[in-house]
Amino acid sequence: MLRHRPTRGRRTAGLLTTALVALSAAMTAVAPTHTAHADTATLGELAEAKGRYFGSATDNPELSDTQYTRILGSEFGQITVGNTMKWQYTEPSRGRFDYTAAEEVVDLAESNGQSVRGHTLVWHNQLPSWVGDVPAGELLGVMRDHITHEVDHFKGRLAHWDVVNEAFEEDGSRRQSVFQQKIGDSYIAEAFKAARAADPDVKLYYNDYNIEGIGPKSDAVYEMVKSFKAQGVPIDGVGMQAHLIAGQVPASLQRNIQRFADLGVDVAITELDIRMTLPRTAAKDTRQAADYGAVVEACLAVSRCVGITVWDYTDKYSWVPSVFPGEGAALPWDEHFAKKPAYHAIAAALGGGSPAPGGDCTATYRVTSRWQGGFTAEITVGNGRTAPIDGWTVTWTLPGGQSISHVWNGYLTVDGQRVTVRNAGYNGTLGSNASTTFGLQGEGTAGTPADVTCTPAQPFGTPA
Incomplete structure (x- = not known):
């Protein structure tokens, strides 16, 4: 994604969520796996009852915050490792691998019974400087080696991998990353092949932002996935990051999710947040809540939309204000860990009762x-x-x-x-x-x- 953070969490979703993800291709009208009590159920439990997962990203520096980790470990069924599986952390110098920070997040998720998404193997950002110095004739082998080592290290422990991240520009052209320039168009397919060889069971995703609605960028991703399926390139899913703006959820979101599903791949909302112009007001909260509910409803409407992950769950640790000055308040919990109207709208969309305590x-x-x-x-x-x-x-x-x-x-x-x-x-x-x-x-x-x-x-x- 853009400039991210890591993940972790817990919930009874755990192994059952992983199994549901694996079976998602067969799901049509998904029957609840159990009855969640709507008045007391967490978002993870409500999603599980719909045959989906609801998760959060997290980052290692946040794990010392006990109030934060208590909610992270109890509310969600899935965790995304937001930063410390990226290349700069896992292979800081050529051939020297370090998974210490990533393991901290994965261990925590496992102790809480949460499934884990790996993020991300190949991305143009957060690369150690040495990667850019690799000669063109060697980079394909270096990329394969990196993918093989990291995927093998976490083999059997992850539900999903974001194999390639943000490889397209807004107009649908290929981003001129070091991989695109030195390897060429084939690097994305080669990355997926290497990941599949290292772990035959983990679900492999292409992940990008601004592909939630139908347009030039999502069209380019659609054509790539269509081509991969025709060629037998091992791709299992598309991740739509969904860093959205309040009042601007794409009207074509559900239709777009459906067209990818029709290609025979799963779809996940992987990095959801919905930012607003600050300061917060009741009216802005109401608009944001409606938008969160609309995103959840669009996912539930398509059987192969397997789950939703917010890009961390609390405004206290949101990446938005540092990148978009004057904007923020993008997440379902505020900076003091109080649930916002967005939380209740998500719960209601998942079948958890009224949009907010006492109405709106x-x-x-x-x-x-x-x-x-x-x-x-x-x-x-x-x-x-x-x-x-x-x-x-x-x-x-x-x-x-x-x-x-x-x-x-x-x-x-x-x-x-x-x-x-x-x-x-x-x-x-x-x-x-x-x-x-x-x-x-x-x-x-x-x-x-x-x-x-x-x-x-x-x-x-x-x-x-």
């Missing part, structure tokens, strides 16, 4: 300042409904050691560790896509609750 009333909790022994926080309440909200209630559980000394713009009640804040008389009515805020001063260590929920009062015109 949203509450976003943000720590605004902190000091020794205390903090302040601001909570934004939003209405994503078309009908107005005539009153709202926000609830959460206080993290251990926290207490609240004062609230403004709302009425506070506390029952043990359970906090309830109701609207004041002047800020309870919210029109469609409108929002308001209330604030609080707390004592203890600042931390974001994981279960902040907004419940609206009945909209205008609704009988009591």
Whole structure:
């Protein structure tokens, strides 16, 4: 993909997910493998019940964050190694291989019962400098050796490999990478052949961005896959990265997934995030949530769309702000690990009930300042409904050691560790896509609750 990070995770999907991936070519109307309780099931469990997987990418530096790893290990059935399987990490000098960092992620995923996607064997970025110095007559052999060594090292432990990544330009022409320039058009097919020889069982994918909709770039990939299938080149799937913009999900997404499936290959949404122009608002959250739901629904509509992976799950570790200044908030959890409307839209699309707790009333909790022994926080309440909200209630559980000394713009009640804040008389009515805020001063260590929920009062015109 673009500039990535790694992966890892867990879930009961584990070996069953791997088996489902292997059987995906035979799936038409997929029957649930088990009944997931929609009100308590994780995204991984909901996807598994649909015969799919739902996963996250991860990166090694994040694994020291215990709150992060707890969610990563419990919510997802699949993990993608976002960085440390790339060439610069695995073969930093010619003939010297190092899988230490990648193994950390794979070991963690395995301990959590999660399937693993390898990312990526051949890519024009994140190459060690020595690769560019290899003479043209030797590069094909060097590429084959690299693929063979790495695929063999992880043989039997991965569900998928991204064999070649981002080999096309936006106009459908071949990217002039060192492999394209020194080996020529045949390098992609040769990479797939080498990977298949090293592991006959792992699923082999071509992976790229901006191929989610039908256009010159996806057309070029389509023609390549069609040609590979005719020639017997061993390709099993196409990965659509899906680094999308809120409000711009391609209308042809489902049709595009279907046409690749009709070639006899699986399709995976491999690096999903949907960014917005900052700052976040309730209206933008609502638009983003609808887009996440639309992507999930498009995948579920095609039997050979085997699963979806978000490119890390929390805004805290998103790659987007560093590459697209002024944009971000692209993931289903915010930077404080609170579930956003996008999370609930994904769950609903997977059969997990209503789009968000309390309808489309949203509450976003943000720590605004902190000091020794205390903090302040601001909570934004939003209405994503078309009908107005005539009153709202926000609830959460206080993290251990926290207490609240004062609230403004709302009425506070506390029952043990359970906090309830109701609207004041002047800020309870919210029109469609409108929002308001209330604030609080707390004592203890600042931390974001994981279960902040907004419940609206009945909209205008609704009988009591």
